[in-house]
Amino acid sequence: MKTMLALSLSLALVAGPALAQKKEVVIAATGGTMERALVEHFYKPFEAETGMPVNKVTTELPAQWARVQANARTGRQQFDIVTATFPDLIQHRDQLVRIDCDKLPNMKRAAPGACMEYGVMRSIGAMVMVWNTDMVKGKTPESWKDFYDVQNFPGPRGLPDTGDREYWVPVTALLADGVEKDKLFPLDLDRAYRKLDTIKPHVAVWWKSGDHVQQILRSGEVAMTMSYSGRALIMSRERQNIHMTFNQSIRDVGIWAVIKGGPNTDGAMAFLDFFMGGPERHVKFANQLNTATANLDALDLLPEAERRRRANHPDNWSRQVMPDFEWIGANREKLRERWVSWLTR
């Protein structure tokens, strides 16, 4: 894995436009549709406007951080910008450059809080509740309380066994048990797992990826499930009987972060500023990936019905849970051990 990464990295470096006049910006992000959308709507326009080439590196997040940590030991960083989650910003803070939001003019058009001390929000989604109206007998579940209520909403459930499930799932249990969304943290794990014990026999699928959650919704394997909002959006457009709510959904944001000691930190800041501008680009990007972005003007360009489907619509935004990532970061091993131990029993 490491050698593969090193190989592809060196290939990418060799193949990059070595003769370009301006210094390139090295950006690490996940591949597939995300990469294609980034290239089309941000990397290419950025190159055209600034003359600074973007050297894109395709990577999975754990491999990317492993590389950053390894490079920190040798003192030579390869990436300027990386992809991060909220917990990453805390766990890897020592490797990140502080971002001076006042010096980036386009951040004035960003949603409040989108430009953070150590990161800029790239794609905004949430872990939402999705259900199949045929299977829950036409009723409309409103919150996680209904998800845990198998009497009134019968049918098999789906929950994730991937990503940050070690706090996503306990959070739903506490919300269902009546804890206010602002008083969740620090998580009362004993209470959460007591509640989780009640739903476990009804969980038919512990899904492993975004494709997987779509597939179990499509095949009718579950009546209700937690899902990435992007995948839920696709499914709700594809099937009449599949619905979703942002109520009590858990904020899940993809973030740009700048690596300390990277080859072109000024270029990285220029890219971040460029990224936040251009509402048309944000609309296309968000539509293509079924996500939302922090550019405020972009939301205005969408029809009202579509706006309501986005995590950053003010109504949806205010109903989301913002996890306490400082606490999660400090307790990650404990959270995971409890989760695996409970799940495999």
Add this chain to the structure above:
Amino acid sequence: MSARRPSAFFLGGRHLSEAASLALLVPFALLLVVVFLLPLGTLLHESLLVPAPTLEHYERVFAQPVYLRVMWRTLRIAFYVTLVALLLGYPLAYVMSRSGGLKLGLMAAAVLLPLWTSVLVRTYAWMVLLQRNGLVNEGLTGLGFVDAPIRLLYTEGAVVLAMSHVLLPFMVLPVFSALKGIPDDYPRAAQMLGASGWSTFREVIWPLSLPGVVSGCLMVFLLALGFFITPALIGGPQQMMIATLVSQQVREMLNWPFAGALVGVLLAFVLALTIAFNRFIRLERFVGTRS
């Protein structure tokens, strides 16, 4: 004979000069060192000595019940898979060893063709068959055996079934070659001496095929212990095996030392088992020559 100088490869004989055998082993040994021993050593080194010598990761493996539980489950599933592969594979290998021509060719193809198909594809095929609205459930409900679809996927039975299917060739091939190596005269002689079909099998064929059975079982069992894709896709969390835990520690927690400790414990167990089995094989041979 003395007139002919033994060449490096000593044509006509069975022995190679020591230098020649060493030279022939070098490429493989190098590969083994670079892609297996080195990474494994690094991982174990991290688990024991980085940043300072410590046993804390190994202590965690034994202190938290979840890790031993998953380890135990891994052993249990691997055992069942070996048993199923043996029960399905032995009769097949037996028939193959007593057939020839087209019949043998067809059976060999049936065993070998799946080996050439990606494990992932075979695993997905099982998912399609076993899912809630899959072929098996539709058949069962259609024929009226069950009222509502039953849960087949994400169960231990499904994992054992799919893994046995994937690993079956590793049982059939060694058993087949052991059976093929038994001269036809032996069972014939047994029968001439009045042995029934069953006692011919029990007294002659089964003992002589044991080395093949043992190596087949060992191969299937060890491969099953480290299986990753199939249990991850076919099984639910209650079927999580040790390889999945190791990969989570590496990919999600970035905790290489603890992953190394999990690998170390598994490796110690596998080594102990292999040594024990080796003894067993030798014992069998000894018994075989005496009678």
